[in-house]
Amino acid sequence: MANSDVFTLGLGLTPPWRVVDQRLETDRQPNELHLAVAADPGARFPCPSCGRLCKPHDWKELSWRHLNFFQHACIIEARVPRTDCPEHGVLRITVPWARPDSGFTLLFEQAALALMREMPVAAAARIIGVTDQRLWRILRFYVGRAIERLDLSGVEAVALDETAAKRGHSYVTVFIDLDAAERPVLFVTPGKGKECMTAFRAFLAEHGGEAGRIA
Known part of the structure; x- marks a missing residue:
């Protein structure tokens, strides 16, 4: 099995997404493993509004911090399309491994939240190796979403x-x-x-x- 196939399985990617390349950058500390993810040629993508499969309109290079690979920081890189939907126009799709405008994968955010439950945000930031401001943004997003979904209809005392x-x-x-x-x-x-x-x-x-x- 090729290295790219191993990483594709490890990330849980499904078609049309797959890892197509990897490189280890050793000129910085910690070292960084960069995984290039791409969609299959000719793939269509669901419109973020209605789910209709559409052709890509254009592409943008994006990257996300992922969980460490052994002792190395791991970065996922991908060209992410905007779909051209006949009904809703041109919209950027949401990739399956991250929420929009995050800069982190969902698994990284899950690990960060688990740490922040047990210790101050600044301490979690030192362990993970990112700034505490970035962790605060993650925390505020998920706390805000939890509050939006809060149901207090049964509160009596x-x-x-x-x-x-x-x-x-x-x-x-x-x-x-x-x-x-x-x-x-x-x-x-x-x-x-x-x-x-x-x-x-x-x-x-x-x-x-x-x-x-x-x-």
């Missing part, structure tokens, strides 16, 4: 805790679901008092909850 975040008069108010055995924190906001209650009510309503049902 809530407690709040006004905690001093720093010395002096800097407070943070935490709202907790008293019926939740796991992940009981519902909402966190700077400050204390009436404004925090107003903010929580608005957040509750945005996610299907009803303030009138809460004890």
